[in-house]
Amino acid sequence: MRQRLLDATVECLVESGWSGTSTTLVSQRAGVSRGAQLHHFPTKDALVLAAVEHLSAARRQELQAAAAGLPTGPRRTRAVLEMLAVHFTGPVFSAALELWVAARTDAALRLAVGPLEQRIGRETHRSTVELLGFDQSEPGVRELVQATLDLVRGLGLANTITDDTARRGRILDAWAEVLDQKVRG
Amino acid sequence: MRQRLLDATVECLVESGWSGTSTTLVSQRAGVSRGAQLHHFPTKDALVLAAVEHLSAARRQELQAAAAGLPTGPRRTRAVLEMLAVHFTGPVFSAALELWVAARTDAALRLAVGPLEQRIGRETHRSTVELLGFDQSEPGVRELVQATLDLVRGLGLANTITDDTARRGRILDAWAEVLDQKVRG
Structure with a gap:
């Protein structure tokens, strides 16, 4: 039931945005009674903060699954760029974008979103370097x-x-050419 | 008074975000009576759509003013990259970002924001080409x-x-090097 509420929160963010997402809408969408929802998440803040964690796990999984199907060779x-673009234009990124922008003017949300975005940023950076097979000790x-x-x-936005x-x-065609010339020489 | 209401709308978007911006807050901030506000903008939609236009004019002016102070030479x-980065990390972009993200899930707002963003995008592209002194007939x-x-x-976000x-x-240091090598040869 907890999982269903978190999935419903992400779906509401994707479809109705931050300003259109309410705890009532989430419980309706999840098919969960108001009482049961309050049992799992006593406040809207509690629900949203758990959804932020849930969403970052979803983003990690989506990227890992996509990485498994990448071709080798020229x-x-x-x-790799296509894989990233698909991720950053998909619904999971839309939900994250809603939280990200809302966090700009909401201090409590920013405390949750900020560190998680930094962690996701570092992880995505590391896996992108690996997937591209680049050597980060080379300058630039x-x-x-x-x-x-x-x-x-930026393309996702x-x-x-x-x-x-x-x-x-x-x-992305032009960017791939830049990367291949500059880094693969 | 119209101008004051539009400035106040942009300021509210910067400080309180889309979800925190109400017509009441805007009229308070502008120091304008509710009746006078309704005279100029009968609905919230009317106010927001005028603010979208107002904001895009502000973005154009900010970029033009910054372009005048650019150095020549190596x-x-x-x-030019610094000028763009300053713009895309400033308050005027924050207000535009609020409208942009809200427009994703608000069809009426999207009808106003979509064409204006496309026009701003084309204008900014054209002026960036000019400022960089690049020849767009060259491939890539x-x-x-x-x-x-x-x-x-993306850096703004x-x-x-x-x-x-x-x-x-x-x-931006690394990217300037890429542009100079790839385009200026």
């Missing part, structure tokens, strides 16, 4: 991987209100 | 400029909940 770099490589993750985050697929594809 | 590329240059703008947007200044500086 198309590897572009495939760390910064190019960081730039790659900030780029796909661009995609929230318009379908940006075609433009994004061309940008 | 530090030009890095200075258009995509690298687009990537630059998506990168600074990263900066909303933590101070990301030092990391951002190193990333």
